[in-house]
Amino acid sequence: MKHPADHRSTRRVTLPTGQFVDVLFVEGAGTRGAPHEADRREAGLHVCPACRSELVAPVAWEHAGPGEWAVTIQCPNCEWWDADVFDEATVERFDEELDRGTEALVRDLLRLMRANMEDDVDRFVAALHAGAILPEDF
Numbered sequence: 797m798k799h800p801a802d803h804r805s806t807r808r809v810t811l812p813t814g815q816f817v818d819v820l821f822v823e824g825a826g827t828r829g830a831p832h833e834a835d836r837r838e839a840g841l842h843v844c845p846a847c848r849s850e851l852v853a854p855v856a857w858e859h860a861g862p863g864e865w866a867v868t869i870q871c872p873n874c875e876w877w878d879a880d881v882f883d884e885a886t887v888e889r890f891d892e893e894l895d896r897g898t899e900a901l902v903r904d905l906l907r908l909m910r911a912n913m914e915d916d917v918d919r920f921v922a923a924l925h926a927g928a929i930l931p932e933d934f
């Protein structure tokens with residue numbers, strides 16, 4: 797078995813501000829056998845049964861009947877995926893985890909934007925002090 801570090805890749809994501817972040821993907825050894833269904837539902841659909849990543853996300857979903865949802869989920873870490881029908885409570889817990897993940901991403905993005913903005917201001921002030929910015933630059 798290869799070490800997961802052998803399967804790293806970086807994807808550059810450009811933010812609406814024009815700045816970018818590099819996202820590191822670490823791929824695992826691939827899909828393993830499905831764990832016991834009850835264990836998986838207890839851990840939550842956001843937990844990958846193959847690599848234990850907590851980043852499993854829905855790829856597709858549709859109402860499957862009263863209190864049931866057909867959901868396709870995939871792990872971005874090892875590309876494990878599953879398509880199954882889940883009860884309303886399981887899907888609601890998954891949705892809450894997705895909301896928490898979204899909030900964490902937005903918090904990190906705001907921190908990154910603030911850090912970049914502070915860096916921009918510091919460079920601008922340094923350029924002003926160095927006389928490198930003139931009225932005709934505007």
Ligand SMILES: [Zn+2]
Binds near residue numbers: 845872
């Ligand atoms: Zn995984």
